[in-house]
Amino acid sequence: MCGIAGVMARPGIEVPERVLHDLAAAIAHRGPDGEGRYRNGPLAMVQRRLAIIDLLTGDQPLHGPSGQVLIANGEIYNHVEWRRVLGDERFRTASDCEVPLLLHDKDGQDFARGLRGMYGIALYDLEKEQLFLSRDPFGIKPLYIAETGLGLAFASEPQALIAAGLVSPVVDEEKRLELLQCQFTTGRRTIFDGIERLLPGETVVVENGRVVERIRRDALPELDQGDWDDEEALSRVDSAMIDSVTVHERSDVPYGLFLSGGVDSSAILAAMKRIDERAVRAFTVGFDVPEARDERAHAAAVARAAGADHVEVLFSRDDFWRLLPCVARAMDDPAADYATLPTYRLAEIASESLKVVLSGEGGDELFAGYGRYRRFSRPRLLGGGRLRRKGAFDSLGILKGPTAGWNCGLAAAGKVVSRRGRSRLQVAQAMDMADWLPNDLLTKLDRCLMANGMEGRVPFLDPHIADVAYRLADDQKIRDGKGKFMLRRWLDEALPEADAFSKKRGFTVPVGAWIADRGESLGHRVATSPAIEGWTRPENITRLFVDAKDKRKGFAAWSLLFYALWYRVNIERVDPTINDIDDLLAA
Numbered sequence: 001m002c003g004i005a006g007v008m009a010r011p012g013i014e015v016p017e018r019v020l021h022d023l024a025a026a027i028a029h030r031g032p033d034g035e036g037r038y039r040n041g042p043l044a045m046v047q048r049r050l051a052i053i054d055l056l057t058g059d060q061p062l063h064g065p066s067g068q069v070l071i072a073n074g075e076i077y078n079h080v081e082w083r084r085v086l087g088d089e090r091f092r093t094a095s096d097c098e099v100p101l102l103l104h105d106k107d108g109q110d111f112a113r114g115l116r117g118m119y120g121i122a123l124y125d126l127e128k129e130q131l132f133l134s135r136d137p138f139g140i141k142p143l144y145i146a147e148t149g150l151g152l153a154f155a156s157e158p159q160a161l162i163a164a165g166l167v168s169p170v171v172d173e174e175k176r177l178e179l180l181q182c183q184f185t186t187g188r189r190t191i192f193d194g195i196e197r198l199l200p201g202e203t204v205v206v207e208n209g210r211v212v213e214r215i216r217r218d219a220l221p222e223l224d225q226g227d228w229d230d231e232e233a234l235s236r237v238d239s240a241m242i243d244s245v246t247v248h249e250r251s252d253v254p255y256g257l258f259l260s261g262g263v264d265s266s267a268i269l270a271a272m273k274r275i276d277e278r279a280v281r282a283f284t285v286g287f288d289v290p291e292a293r294d295e296r297a298h299a300a301a302v303a304r305a306a307g308a309d310h311v312e313v314l315f316s317r318d319d320f321w322r323l324l325p326c327v328a329r330a331m332d333d334p335a336a337d338y339a340t341l342p343t344y345r346l347a348e349i350a351s352e353s354l355k356v357v358l359s360g361e362g363g364d365e366l367f368a369g370y371g372r373y374r375r376f377s378r379p380r381l382l383g384g385g386r387l388r389r390k391g392a393f394d395s396l397g398i399l400k401g402p403t404a405g406w407n408c409g410l411a412a413a414g415k416v417v418s419r420r421g422r423s424r425l426q427v428a429q430a431m432d433m434a435d436w437l438p439n440d441l442l443t444k445l446d447r448c449l450m451a452n453g454m455e456g457r458v459p460f461l462d463p464h465i466a467d468v469a470y471r472l473a474d475d476q477k478i479r480d481g482k483g484k485f486m487l488r489r490w491l492d493e494a495l496p497e498a499d500a501f502s503k504k505r506g507f508t509v510p511v512g513a514w515i516a517d518r519g520e521s522l523g524h525r526v527a528t529s530p531a532i533e534g535w536t537r538p539e540n541i542t543r544l545f546v547d548a549k550d551k552r553k554g555f556a557a558w559s560l561l562f563y564a565l566w567y568r569v570n571i572e573r574v575d576p577t578i579n580d581i582d583d584l585l586a587a
Contacts, residue, residue, distance in 0.1 A: 151209025512554020
């Protein structure tokens with residue numbers, strides 16, 4: 001796991017050494033174990049390494065049999081299988097990331113088609129002078145590009161492109177509205193004007209400093225629903241779960257698990273219990289506020305049943321105020337998701353003893369766990385409808401000017417994924433897989449862990465699981481009013497103590513209660529901050545913060561507070577040593 005960045009300059013232009021130095025410095029937190037650089041003609045690339053596999057010979061850049069050069073951020077889980085197919089004697093290292101080089105020799109620009117893993121890859125074909133940038137199909141690992149005065153620049157984080165002076169930090173106002181209303185931004189465009197994401201599963205071909213071709217690989221299977229009875233479906237879920245968790249445990253350093261006590265992380269623990277001889281170290285976060293949902297007791301019971309080494313992490317009011325600036329800096333591609341806070345805290349604690357953790361992201365999307373799926377999949381006459389019809393700020397009197405159109409990106413994604421043969425439920429799942437998952441949940445996991453020098457792995461987001469879970473019949477996903485039916489049934493047999501069919505507990509962070517305690521003064525500071533002035537009604541913001549214990553108003557207040565801090569550190573680029581909330585807002 002690492003960070004990568006670079007520039008392919010236009011003809012006649014050389015990338016200044018200062019740019020490469022600044023890119024390396026900006027992504028240093030992603031790879032505290034070393035740095036590698038490559039220069040050749042118009043191309044300059046840098047990689048910062050977090051050493052997980054092949055600790056001795058896995059430093060990058062890696063070189064291929066036909067002169068290719070590669071830097072990568074990620075893990076290729078099926079590297080063991082590919083070595084057998086391609087011939088182990090052809091490999092120069094034991095690195096999993098050497099596989100794409102030999103696959104490029106074999107398949108050319110389709111080299112990523114056979115990869116099973118999470119990755120952002122930069123591969124340079126020296127002979128053809130082509131640069132390939134590739135992102136994994138689920139969008140687990142990030143990769144960003146920008147057309148600049150030098151040429152085509154890329155990086156694992158957009159803030160690196162800004163820190164190197166390649167892009168000016170300017171907010172796209174349409175994306176700002178989308179962020180506030182939706183909590184994340186959709187599609188190719190980021191909130192930074194001029195910086196784009198590679199879409200999940202996308203490979204771009206770059207020549208002479210410009211993108212000349214785009215190739216896309218879908219994460220979801222093209223086949224229709226499987227014609228499986230419940231017993232066969234259960235057997236397929238079992239095989240896919242054990243297979244995926246097995247390959248996700250391939251590591252040369254110790255690994256653990258983020259355990260919420262819910263179905264998804266408990267299912268991963270159940271699979272780890274069957275596979276591992278040693279006790280799994282499992283981390284669970286809880287809160288010291290009575291109104292918060294605290295899952296520690298249930299998670300502890302699940303951990304005991306699985307023989308896990310359980311670590312409970314308390315997230316306090318002091319942690320909230322201490323970590324907010326850290327999260328605002330880490331989430332440079334912003335998601336106003338308060339789950340970033342406990343994720344960051346878990347990573348702080350887990351990083352003291354581990355480099356790798358498994359986590360349950362993707363289970364709800366692939367097995368249909370969200371309540372909105374049940375609503376959406378109903379016929380319209382019975383109340384079915386669009387996903388995310390209402391924005392977080394609708395009817396609160398906070399935003400000035402027109403607010404229509406904030407959900408255009410979601411609507412566009414819906415059209416793309418509405419393929420013939422897919423049920424309404426599958427369309428809803430595919431919409432979340434296109435944007436919500438990569439641009440909120442996986443961005444949160446990537447940034448919060450990498451800021452603490454950790455790698456997060458997500459076994460549900462694997463082609464073997466997707467090929468089973470997504471193709472389950474609708475009533476094998478939702479039955480008797482409960483989502484994830486077949487996964488629950490599997491967990492009920494694998495680890496009965498997990499109480500798989502209990503009511504979904506959900507996960508909330510008591511941000512509203514903490515904000516309300518400082519509501520009047522904090523609301524005034526946010527309302528008058530440069531990030532907020534001009535497009536909001538400041539007279540209503542203070543009242544919003546005072547009333548933040550109300551669930552809806554509390555989330556809106558949190559979103560404004562997060563955005564104000566995010567703007568200060570990512571747009572105005574204030575002194576990174578300032579960590580006090582009041583000082584940051586006043587700086």
